[in-house]
Structure formats: C-alpha cells, structure tokens
Amino acid sequence: MIIFVGRSNVGKSTLIYQLTGKKVRRGKRPGVTRKPVEVEWGGRKVVDMPGFGFMGGLPEEVQERVKDEIVRFIEENAEKIELAVLVVDGKSAPEIIERWEKRGEIPIDVEFYSFLRELGIPTIVAVNKVDRIKNLEQTLGFLAEKMGIRPEEREEVMIPVSAKFGTNVDLLKREIIKRVEGSQRTSRTT
Ligand SMILES: Nc1nc2c(ncn2[C@@H]2O[C@H](COP(=O)(O)OP(=O)(O)OP(=O)(O)O)[C@@H](O)[C@H]2O)c(=O)[nH]1
Numbered sequence: 001m002i003i004f005v006g007r008s009n010v011g012k013s014t015l016i017y018q019l020t021g022k023k024v025r026r027g028k029r030p031g032v033t034r035k036p037v038e039v040e041w042g043g044r045k046v047v048d049m050p051g052f053g054f055m056g057g058l059p060e061e062v063q064e065r066v067k068d069e070i071v072r073f074i075e076e077n078a079e080k081i082e083l084a085v086l087v088v089d090g091k092s093a094p095e096i097i098e099r100w101e102k103r104g105e106i107p108i109d110v111e112f113y114s115f116l117r118e119l120g121i122p123t124i125v126a127v128n129k130v131d132r133i134k135n136l137e138q139t140l141g142f143l144a145e146k147m148g149i150r151p152e153e154r155e156e157v158m159i160p161v162s163a164k165f166g167t168n169v170d171l172l173k174r175e176i177i178k179r180v181e182g183s184q185r186t187s188r189t190t
Contacts, residue, residue, distance in 0.1 A: 001045045001080045002180065003036075005070065005112060006087035007096075008051025011128040014163035015087060016048055019173055024048040036073060044082075044180065049073070053108045067108075074119065082180045084116045084123045085172075090160065091132040094142050113147045122179050124159060125149070126172055131162040 004012045013024045022039035037048045052067045074081065088109050100107040116123045125147065133139050144154045159175055161168040 001047060001077065002041075002083045002085065002176065003047045003049055003074070003077075003081055004085045004087060005049045005074075005116075006051065007053045007089065007108065010051070010087045010089040011163045012048055012051065012087045015085075015126060015128060015161065015169075015172075016046060018163050018166060018169045019176070020046055022046070052112075071115070074116070074121070078119045078121060081121050082183045083176060084121050085126050085176065086113055086116065086123055087126045087128050088143065089129050090127040090136075090139050090143070091129045093127075094139060097143075097146055107146065110146050113149075122183060123157070124172070124175055124179065125157055127158055127160045128163055130160045130167055131165050133160075136160060 004016055006012050016022065016024050016039065020039055020041040022041065024037045024039055036050065039046050039048075049070050050066055052070055053063065074084075086109065093109060097107040097110065113123060113125065125143070127133075127140060127143060130136060140154065140158055140160060143149075144151070144158060149157050156175070159168060159172045161172050163169070
C-alpha cells in the first residue's frame with residue numbers, strides 16, 4: 001500500500017491522477033468528511049488520504065478529528081504501508097511553516113514527516129506546484145531543514161513536481177517504484 005498525505009488543496013488527487021491515471025476526486029468541499037479513497041495501481045493499493053489542516057473556516061474540532069482519523073489509519077495500517085508520499089504545496093508551505101513556528105506550534109507538515117519516520121514508514125516528500133515557486137533551491141533547502149532531511153539524502157527524499165504541468169512526474173514515479181520494490185525485498189527476507 002502507498003499512501004498520499006498532505007494538507008488540503010496541496011494537489012494530492014491531481015498528482016495521483018498524473019501518476020496512475022485514476023481519478024480519486026469526489027468533488028467535495030476541501031477536506032470535509034472525506035474518507036481515504038483507494039485506487040489500484042500496478043497491483044498495489046494507492047490511498048488518497050483526506051487533507052489535513054485545511055482552510056475554509058471549519059471548526060477546530062472537525063480539523064482535529066480528521067487529523068486523529070488520519071493518524072489512526074496510518075498507525076493501524078503501518079505494517080501494510082510500504083511508502084508514504086507526503087505532498088506539500090511548495091508555494092505556500094514555507095510561509096505556513098513560519099507562521100506556525102511564530103505561534104510556538106509544530107507545523108503540521110513537519111509533524112507528519114517525523115510521525116511517519118518514527119513509525120518506520122519510508123517517506124518521499126513531493127514538493128508540488130513548482131510552477132509557482134520562484135526560488136526552487138531556496139524553497140527546497142528551507143523545507144529540508146525544517147523537516148530534518150539531511151543535505152545528502154535530500155535528492156532522494158524530496159522531489160519537486162508540478163502535478164498541473166506534469167513536471168518531474170516521471171521522476172517521482174521512478175522513485176516511488178524504486179522505493180516500494182526495495183521494501184518488498186526487505187520484507188521477503190524477514
Ligand atoms: N499551479 C498548480 N496548481 C496545482 C498543481 N497541482 C494541483 N494544483 C491545483 O491545486 C488545487 C487542489 O488540487 P487537488 O488535487 O484537489 O488537491 P488535494 O490535495 O487532493 O485536496 P484535498 O482533497 O482538499 O485534500 C486544484 O485547483 C489543482 O488544479 C500544480 O502543480 N500547480
């Protein structure tokens with residue numbers, strides 16, 4: 001199983017469509033009452049998780065509930081999850097991260113990245129919407145530093161993409177396949 005997680009509106013569904021050719025969008029308001037949506041891709045399950053930390057003036061307790069459900073789903077399925085793709089909106093993420101930090105809170109993307117790592121789930125960070133990023137190098141450096149991704153592992157862990165224009169989608173696909181095939185080898189020997 002491969003899961004796609006990320007804030008609402010970062011482009012998870014668009015990216016899954018680009019990668020798999022399968023539509024996962026159900027056309028609801030961002031985030032609201034969405035359950036994980038599964039599609040089949042090359043014999044594997046790809047799961048589009050509800051977006052967390054969404055906008056739209058939803059009550060805090062609804063946002064917290066969605067986040068708790070995502071966390072529970074991941075914990076319950078941790079053994080089956082071969083790879084997580086954490087999708088961030090490269091255009092807005094740096095600003096959002098700084099805002100959360102100024103409030104003394106751990107930014108949700110940063111929190112999710114370490115949560116996935118703590119569970120031992122291999123994770124790729126897809127930095128989406130590169131078509132809207134002015135200084136890509138600076139943005140990638142900033143996000144890597146905040147997430148605790150070391151410079152030498154950055155190229156493998158962080159993939160800048162544009163789901164809208166298809167930029168680097170093939171590269172992301174190759175990295176996903178490489179990582180899940182690697183994990184299959186490990187599980188066979190254990
Ligand atoms: N400029 C730009 N827009 C994008 C890109 N990828 C997605 N979008 C737009 O971002 C918006 C949100 O995309 P979705 O794929 O619905 O996002 P999502 O993360 O699945 O959203 P939730 O269902 O709320 O979790 C849409 O208007 C997309 O067209 C991209 O690479 N560049």
